Amino acid sequence: MKHRTFFWFFLPTGLAMLVFIAAPLVSIVTQSFFAPHEAVxxxxxxxxxxxxxxxxxxxxxxxxxxxxxxxxxRFVGFDVYLDRGHLAVxxxxxxxxxxxxxxxxxxxxxxxxxxRALSFTLTYTFVCTPLLIALGFAIAISVxxxxxxxKGVVIFFSLLPMIVTPLVGSLILFWMIDxxxxxxxxxxxxxxxxxxxxxxxxxxxxxxxxxxxxxSSAPFAFVVFYAGLQTVPKDTLEAAQIDGATRWQxxxxxxxxxxxxxxxxxxxxxxxxxxxxxxxxxGFSASAHATSLSWxxxxxxxxxxxxxxxxxxxxxxxxxxxxxxxSPVLVRTWREFKGRT
Amino acid sequence: MSSAATRKxxxxxxxxxxxxxxxxxxxxxxxxxxxxGSFKVELDFFSIADWTNAITGANTERTHGSTFTGAGYDGxxxxxxxxxxxxxxxFVCIFVVCTSLTxxxxxxYALSRSGFKYVFWLLITALIFRAIPPITLVxxxxxxxxxxxxxxxxxxxxxxxxAINQPFTLWMLHSFFESIPKELxxxxxxxxxxxxxxxRRVIIPVMWPGVITTGLFSFLLAYNDFAVxxxxxxxxxxxxxxxxxxFMGTTQTExxxxxxxxxxxxxxxxxxVMVLFFQRQIVSGLTAGAVKG
Numbered sequence: 001m002k003h004r005t006f007f008w009f010f011l012p013t014g015l016a017m018l019v020f021i022a023a024p025l026v027s028i029v030t031q032s033f034f035a036p037h038e039a040v041x042x043x044x045x046x047x048x049x050x051x052x053x054x055x056x057x058x059x060x061x062x063x064x065x066x067x068x069x070x071x072x073x074r075f076v077g078f079d080v081y082l083d084r085g086h087l088a089v090x091x092x093x094x095x096x097x098x099x100x101x102x103x104x105x106x107x108x109x110x111x112x113x114x115x116r117a118l119s120f121t122l123t124y125t126f127v128c129t130p131l132l133i134a135l136g137f138a139i140a141i142s143v144x145x146x147x148x149x150x151k152g153v154v155i156f157f158s159l160l161p162m163i164v165t166p167l168v169g170s171l172i173l174f175w176m177i178d179x180x181x182x183x184x185x186x187x188x189x190x191x192x193x194x195x196x197x198x199x200x201x202x203x204x205x206x207x208x209x210x211x212x213x214x215x216s217s218a219p220f221a222f223v224v225f226y227a228g229l230q231t232v233p234k235d236t237l238e239a240a241q242i243d244g245a246t247r248w249q250x251x252x253x254x255x256x257x258x259x260x261x262x263x264x265x266x267x268x269x270x271x272x273x274x275x276x277x278x279x280x281x282x283g284f285s286a287s288a289h290a291t292s293l294s295w296x297x298x299x300x301x302x303x304x305x306x307x308x309x310x311x312x313x314x315x316x317x318x319x320x321x322x323x324x325x326x327s328p329v330l331v332r333t334w335r336e337f338k339g340r341t
Numbered sequence: 342m343s344s345a346a347t348r349k350x351x352x353x354x355x356x357x358x359x360x361x362x363x364x365x366x367x368x369x370x371x372x373x374x375x376x377x378g379s380f381k382v383e384l385d386f387f388s389i390a391d392w393t394n395a396i397t398g399a400n401t402e403r404t405h406g407s408t409f410t411g412a413g414y415d416g417x418x419x420x421x422x423x424x425x426x427x428x429x430x431x432f433v434c435i436f437v438v439c440t441s442l443t444x445x446x447x448x449x450y451a452l453s454r455s456g457f458k459y460v461f462w463l464l465i466t467a468l469i470f471r472a473i474p475p476i477t478l479v480x481x482x483x484x485x486x487x488x489x490x491x492x493x494x495x496x497x498x499x500x501x502x503x504a505i506n507q508p509f510t511l512w513m514l515h516s517f518f519e520s521i522p523k524e525l526x527x528x529x530x531x532x533x534x535x536x537x538x539x540x541r542r543v544i545i546p547v548m549w550p551g552v553i554t555t556g557l558f559s560f561l562l563a564y565n566d567f568a569v570x571x572x573x574x575x576x577x578x579x580x581x582x583x584x585x586x587x588f589m590g591t592t593q594t595e596x597x598x599x600x601x602x603x604x605x606x607x608x609x610x611x612x613x614v615m616v617l618f619f620q621r622q623i624v625s626g627l628t629a630g631a632v633k634g
Contacts (some may be wrong), residue, residue: 013445020501031481090466145357171589276476322472
C-alpha cells in the first residue's frame with residue numbers, strides 16, 4: 001500500500017486518537033505543573049470611631065482578573081508532585097527521621113492519601129492476578145474433562161461475572177456480602193459474631209474487594225486457557241501416558257509448559273486492568289478502608305471544587321505506573337521486531 | 342479418548358464435578374439471587390431477622406398482598422425516570438459502535454496491508470493507549486470542554502468513547518485482516534481497482550465475522566463505562582451506569598435501595614441476552630489476541 005493511500009485510510013482513527021488520547025496526555029502533564037491562583041490579598045485600613053485597624057481581605061476583582069488573564073494558574077514546577085496529597089516528600093522525610101522502626105514508618109506512610117491508594121492498588125493488582133490465573137486454570141482443566149454437551153452451559157454461566165458491568169457486578173456482590181445480605185448473615189452465623197461487618201473492618205474490606213476481583217476476572221483466564229487446552233498436542237500426551245506419567249505429571253510436564261505463553265498473556269492483560277481498579281471501590285462504598293489511584297482522580301474531579309491540577313498530577317503518576325508495568329511487554333515486542341527485520 | 346488409560350477413576354470424577362458445580366454456583370448464584378430479590382421489599386432482600394424471608398417474601402406479602410412485587414421497578418423506571426437513562430445508553434451505544442467500527446475498519450485494514458516500519462510504531466502506540474486508564478485523561482478533557490461549552494452533551498461522550506475504543510478496535514481488526522489472504526485484494530487491484538474499490542468490493546463482503554466480534558467488545562466498553570461518562574455527562578444526559586451510581590447516593594438515605602436493585606437487574610438483562618446469542622463470538626474474540634501471542 002502506498003504511503004498516500006495509507007494516510008487517508010488511517011486518518012479518521014488516527015485523528016480520533018491524536019485529539020482525544022494524545023492531546024489530553026500532553027494536557028495533563030502541562031496542568032500538573034500549574035496550581036490554581038491564590039486569592040489576591042489587600043490590606044485595607046478601616047478607620048472608625050475607635051481608631052484605625054488594618055484588615056486583610058480578598059480582592060475579588062483582582063483575583064478574577066488574574067484568573068482570567070492566566071487560566072492555567074501559576075507555574076509551580078514540581079511543587080504539586082511533592083505536596084502532601086501526592087508524593088508528600090516532606091512528610092515522608094519527617095516520618096523516616098522520627099519513626100521508631102519500620103512499622104511506625106509504614107504506619108505514617110499509610111495515612112498519606114497517595115501512599116494509601118498506592119498500597120491498595122498494588123496489593124490488589126499483585127494478589128488478584130496470580131490467584132485468578134490459578135482459579136481460571138483449575139476451571140479450564142475441570143471443564144475440559146466434562147461431557148461436550150455440558151461445556152456450552154458451563155461456559156455461558158462462567159462468562160457472566162466478566163461480561164457484566166464492573167459497577168453492577170460489584171453492587172450485586174456487595175449486597176450479598178453486606179452484613180444485612182445473605183452471605184454476610186451466613187458469615188455472622190459461622191463466626192458466631194453478630195457484629196461482624198464489612199463496613200467496620202479494613203482487612204475484611206480488602207479481602208472482599210480482592211474476592212470480587214478474582215470472581216470478575218477468572219472467567220477471562222478460564223476462556224483463554226480453555227482455548228489453549230484444545231491445542232495441546234495429543235501425541236505428546238499419549239507418549240507421556242505410555243511412559244507411565246500420572247495424571248498430575250501429565251498436567252505438570254505437558255499441559256502447563258504448553259500453556260505458558262498464554263499465562264504470560266493473561267498475566268500482562270490482568271496486571272494492566274487490575275491496576276486501574278476503581279468501580280468496586282464505589283460499588284462496595286469502600287473508600288473509608290481502601291482507595292486506589294483511579295479513585296483519587298475521580299474524587300478530585302468530582303465534588304464541589306474541581307481540583308483539576310491535583311487530579312492531573314495523580315493522573316500523570318498513574319500513567320507512569322502503567323508504563324512501568326507495561327515496559328517488559330514493550331521491550332519484548334521491540335526485540336521480536338528487531339529480530340524480524 | 343475412551344481408552345482404558347484415559348478413563349477417569351470415580352473419586353477424580355466426583356472431585357471434578359464438585360469443583361465445576363461450586364464454580365457455577367459462584368458465577369451464577371449472585372445474579373439469580375439478585376433477580377429473585379428485586380421483586381421483594383427491602384426488608385426481605387436484606388433480611389436480618391430470618392434469611393429465608395428473602396426466598397419466601399414474608400414481608401413482601403404483608404406489604405403488597407403478594408409474594409412478588411414490581412414496586413422496585415416501578416420506583417426506578419417511573420418515579421426516578423430510569424427509562425431516560427436507558428434511552429441515553431441506547432443512543433450512546435449505537436453511535437459508538439457504528440462510528441468506532443467504521444473508522445476502525447479502515448484503519449485496521451490499512452495497518453494489515455502496509456508493510457512499512459511505521460505500522461509497528463502505530464501498533465505499539467495503540468497498545469500503550471490501550472493500557473492507559475481512561476480516567477487519567479478526563480482532567481485533560483474537562484477544561485477544554487468547559488471552554489467550548491460542549492460539556493454534558495451526549496455527542497461529546499460518544500466522540501470520547503469512540504476515541505478510547507480505537508486502540509483495542511485497531512488491534513482486533515488488524516489481526517483479523519491479517520488472516521484474510523492478501524492475494525484477494527491484490528488480484529482485484531491487478532484487475533484495475535483502486536485500493537478503496539478493492540476494499541469495498543472484495544474485503545467488505547468477507548469481513549463481517551471479525552467486525553461483529555469487535556463490535557461486541559466496543560458495545561461492552563460503551564455500555565460498561567462508568568468513570569468517563571459520569572464525569573462528562575450532566576445529570577439530564579446520564580447513561581445507565583452513572584445513574585445507578587447516583588441512585589446509591591440518593592436512595593440509600595430514603596430507604597429505596599430496591600430502586601437501585603431493580604435498576605441493576607435491568608442493566609444486567611441486555612448483557613445476559615447478548616451472551617446468550619453471541620457466546621461463540623465473545624469466546625473467539627477473547628482468545629484471538631492470546632493464541633496469536
